[in-house]
Amino acid sequence: MGISALFIACSCFLLYTGESAETPCPFVMTPSRVVVQYGHAFTVNCTSTTDEVEGMGWESNYKGTGLIYSPHVQLNIEKVDSFDIASQCYINLKNSPQCTAFLPIIVYKIPDSVLIVSENQPIEEQQDFEMQCNVSNVAPVNSTVVTWYLGDTRIKREMLTSGVSQKPSTQSSVIKITADKDAHRKKLMCEAKFDFGPAGPHLLPIRSPPVDLHVLYKPFFKEPKVERVEVPANGKITLNCTAQGNPTPNYHWQVPKPTGQKVGHQPILDLQGPFPGTYNCTTSNSQGSSVKQFVLTDAPRDYTVLATVLGILAALGFLLLISGPFIVTKDGTFSLNKGGYSKGQPSQPICCWVYLVSGDGCSLSLKPSRVVVGFGEAVSVSCEATRPVRVLGWESAIGPSHTQQEQSVQWKVDSLIDWIEEPICYGVFHTAPRQCEEKLNLVLYKIPDSVSIRPVDHTGPMVEAKKYQLLCEVQNIAPVQYLTLKWYRGDAMVHNHSFSDLTSSSPVQVSSILEIFPSRAENGASYRCVAELELGPEGPQQPPSVTSDSLNVSVQFPPTFIGSETEVVELISGAEIVLNCTALGHPSPVYSWQSPSPMQLTGDEAILISSTLVPGAYICTASNSLGKKTKNFTVKAKTKGV
Template sequence: MGQKVLWLFVVWSCFFLFKGQSVKAGCPIVMTPSRVVVKYGDPLTVNCSSTIDQVESLGWESNVKGTPATNAHHVLLNIEKVDEWELESECFFNFKNGSQCIEQLPIIIYKPPDSVSIVADKPMEELKEYTLQCIVSNVGPLYKMTVIWYKGDTKIEQQKLAYTAGPPPYNQTQSSFIKLTLDKHDHGRKIVCEAKFDFEEIGFNIPPVRSAPLDLQVLYRPIFEETKVEMIEVPPNGEIILNCTAQGNPMPNYFWQVPQASEQAVGHQPVLRLQGASTGTYNCTASNSQGFSTKQFILTDAPRDYTVLAAVVGVPAALGVLLLLSGPFIVTKEGTFSLGKGSQVI
């Protein structure tokens, strides 16, 4: 039974060979390049030659522009402009024994997007989820296109463009979507989406196309760099500066509450300059459309310099003690006489 199957295979192979069919594994054809990735609208040139001498003629068949069979060692497929998405071309050899060998050229036609752009709500509020859309316009083929999202220099998402059966995947517009929840640290950062063809597996690299950067505008309530209560000692001259500057979007407004003893005009600025500052609690509130934050300053008297106080008070006290110990004395022109018993100072 096995010998019969083998005999039938040999008969059918010979039949197809003499009918002009080819077994590709046996075709002595060399195409340069062996596969083509060509941009839509660009020219295309491929050389076809044989590795043996028993060739009577060779040529190209193509649904766009072929090359008639010619008696030569090689033949060119030369298409001035690739403007058909479905391009099929094959090189054929006619051997002197009447047989024919055919090899099809692998062709991929691509078209970079006309534009890549981001659509997003602006501005955005912190801690809320938003959907960003990256529109890739007039690109093909869709099934070879990947969209990569970046926040700053960090890749945050990668998606293949969706394609379902229906319209041809050429010269189509498609979108990639991403969901983001932003915070105050994202304010001012840039979002970019990049459209890139996936041809690396066949050794062909096409530069990606990037969108213009989207500057994130995130609304967030005022935040102080230092949130804890500040304890401040008032210097002897009473001059002091309280800094209540906060970060927020929109720009914060400021309101001060000061002790009743203070006679300073505080205004609505983030920095309060005091002359002759009163001790007590000073509250600063920074507010905008997203909320408010309050910072507290507690002013206390600076500790006294007890070394100076001791010098001022101690000297008179020491003299008084000395008088008590030595007793009263009288100064005359003859000398000094102590009123103590049996004493005289000359």
Template sequence: MIIILLSFLITFAAQPASTTCPLEITPPAVAVPFGGTVSALCESSSPQVKGMGWESPYGGTGLVKGVSNLTLQIDSLQKWSARPICFVNLNASQCTKELNVTVYKMPDDVNIGLWLSDTVEEGENFAVECEVIEIAPIHRVSIKLLNGNKILGEMWGNGSTSFSPVSRIFYFLQNGTREYNGVRLHCEVKIDLGPVQDLPATSSKPFQLIVHYPPTFSQAENETLTLSDGDQMSLNCSASGEPAPQYSWNIPHMSKVPNGTQDIFNSSFKYAGTYECTAANSRGAVTKYFTVTQAPRVRTTLAVVLGVFLAVAVVLAILGIFFLTPQGTFSCSKLGFTPVSGPVWGPLCPPSIVPCRVGQACVTWDLSYPGLLHRQVNMANVAPLQWIVALCMFCSVSGDGCSLILKPARAVVGFGESVSVSCEATRPVRVLGWESAISAAHTQRGPSVQWKVDSLIDWIEEPICYGVFFSAPRQCEEKLNLVLYKSPDSVTITVVNHTGPMVAGKEYQLLCEVQNVAPVQYLNLKWYRGRNEVYNRSFTDLTSPSPVQVSSILVITPSQADDGVRYSCVAELELGPEGPQPPLTVTSVPLRASVYFPPTFQSPEAEIVDVPEGGETTLNCTAAGNPAPVYSWQPEPEPKREDDQQAVLASSLLLPGTYTCTASNVLGKKTKQFTVKAKSKGRQKV
């Protein structure tokens, strides 16, 4: 009987599907959403079919005799993993075939963002995180990071065999370049079912990437322009940068210069000189120079002056021919006019300026006859040729050096303060004056002239004292070394791209910003850790005389010792001996560093403690840490007390044994062991 039964089981035992199994399932694979409908037809091509059926937790049919095809119908598939099997019983065997069913779920949401930051610094690596919420099956999921239609990276949800929905975050590492600034990134998620079904992709909302980088000029090189009076002048200082650059201008002879967002300066040409533009943001500052020169004029002032002197020389030569007497003197009596005795000053030589003298020539004017000019010149021992040579020497450029003295030679003035500078001539002078955008002055009498301003609030070009002398050189000038300074409106410290406590061992940037200080080339920014100076930044490469905004960055890697340390930034204007003494300083509000660090024991070594007879045992597990550590003891001391979670255990009831203390916070934990020993009693003497 047993042999017959075994033969029957062997005959009708299910055989695995093979190439000889006469079963075909249409379709061979299906993909349905969770709760969806499944329908598949199983057919046998063998004439020896006794019966067939479907084995499935949903829609199973069991054995159906006398059929060669059978349909599986599942109205609502409520299982994430389904493996329906079609089987057929032949005369001498059984074979099976499995329907490939994939149950999927589209994601609830797809999110995009930056990992651990809100912005990106140029040149640094950053990670974009794509978060997929509740999707299945994860092993068939592909996710792409795209900039428009450009694929920046692609990943697959491999490594998981879960068929039910899961949430997953994918990280794409990128390098921060300024070309990324402003681009709109998005994540695209797709369940790849191959040829079975093409499901639509699901995308996140666009994420605009911000990359911080210093200003860069659109036209980087300095420019030189040649213009004529009245020409339209346009200076383009446009620069790209993130954050958007702020512009400051230094314009010759202009007190109120454009600042802020004005990147192009338009004006009619008035003054030649160097026009300076600085574009700055929190990442840095760059300066561009425009050298503006005046086009050559048809007639210059020098040409006019030389022409006048030449004309006078010609007139005097002609007069010498017609009015020169045989005695070597000039007289109108040669033509029948009677001279008037005594010297008379004429309109061309007013005594308020200078007597017209050449060599020993004394000029007299005779107005006895209306409309005629009578002149007598005493040319004792001077021949006509010598007189003309003397006149040429009068126009020569040789002679003593320019002798102008400024008192003081260097003026350092606070914004809104008064200033007074005297210009003195050390040799006879015809005209002495000051050329300046404000408070210009001149004199024709005294040997000195003063430049004075009651309240200097204009960022002007340095004033020039000029003199017109009787002897060569006829005209010369001295420029006043004027320094107009302004203390900063504010000095502040912030942590770049970070809020809250710092973590020991990580790198951070401290930013010191100085608002509206001038002149910046005399500024020193000093960083202090507590009372110790740790860094000094100067700005001698900048030349703007008007107020600007500047900044300095201090890179720190805090440690446990930095917790509670105060960092400060001091702006110091070192204006030289003529400036305020001691130098003018403005200090920021100190930044107190709060540094998180894991617990640390002052003495981490295990301790052995003897229990004193009848005394109290103390176990001290105090550890330093931020946030403050939480303590636990193993085994818990008996009897248990409310303060057993504290760092110090003090009890007279501690039993001998080993106690382990754990001090922990969010950054880690440390353990320390205490061995409590009973103090042995010595033998009593008999």
């Protein structure tokens, strides 16, 4: 056995046998705790608080002082070159045994480096990737906290662990990230910092060089994917299809055939028309493509002059109506006489009537009006006009269509995978209102990739009546506002969590926490969580759901006796006596017996069966790691004649 191990063993013996285990020693250590950097010095004074002192000293596996006949003793370490320093101050008293107390000493070493080890870049959007932060040659590891930052946002904090060793070692923190286009060109960084508690010291963190993230993502538009544009009278118009993407997107235009307009492969298209119709711009790169639609219509005509003329005619007609009918003669003269004309010929009246036509209102009907479709499934919706229509069509990034002959048009997609798709049916009519639209209520859903359950910051068995948290994580589910997470213990639902306050239409990761205070009756209980999409009457009759694996809970509790904790047993000569000390507990209790006779062998079983017991008190103790319980048996001789 080495000197250090021998010293620690002896020190532990002193702690468990000296008075210091019960009452504080009559001295003060200043400071009462040491946190020192490797290679530096420190000094601690140990000063008696009693006049009954005979001598004091420092015992240490590093540098001690021996016994000093003084009420004051100093531990002076000029240079710390060990990470396992165990030192204790002791005091010899006149009428009491020696008293000792350990000095808490933490020796730390600043890490040689903090570096991020990254996967191959660039990374595709929605791809999971891992980054590793290596903290090299640091001590103590158990006081080292690694914090991750993406841009200015903290995304993870982790306390490193390495068992009981206080010596320097190289440790790592791993973070798992799902690539997102918003993370493109952001800087990822990690830092290592010591956490010595509220008393400190509080040292500055050591930071890694930042890593620039490069995320590949398909093009997307900041502006709406469908734009309706009125062509001005001069026919000049500019269509802007600029998209963001990595790699840089390419562009391709589709224009109505009658225009004959020459188009290139740039995001900006300048037109000299007018050329009403639908213009499709497809932007693409290695990660996918997106389509933007421009629906061009003629600007409404100015009917001010016509309305003025019609108003005047209507006014004149009204005046003529109340003044009497006009009589138009054959030679073109007019007369107010009903029965004559200027040349004496009978007149033939000609009556003039004026009609004004108003619009019928916008009449578009979607069948069905609400659609629930699974990711990658086919979908078809019909749009019908209930009055004569000039142009009827669908504005959509996927499957756009239009017609100039029919009263209905269909939007159809064989495999719907666009999370921001918002199909709109539009109509351009002959009468006012000349334009109107109906937006399709479309719900695109996806069941989660996985549903998992685990305890939060805990491993192993649980202790009765303590608070624990269970975490249920749901990966890539949409739309989250229709999600309900249901918690079950066995077959009984104990909690449900709704996410109706969220609004994302694309897949997201969400979680739910269940707090439990397990009882002994729940030992062996099984917990699980179920992610269920409640999509309404248009959705599947059986709501889509995914269930996590079961989490079996082991609950530990101290021993308790099934019956009374005291029992009186009559002794009949020659007959066997049974003393039953069986207790319930987890871990399973162990038993020990005390008998009134030192020579009486009682063993370590829960049930004591013997015909040789003597009268007296028998004490059974049932114990496990959480506590112990005692049961008392009184064995008395049976009175004769009774």
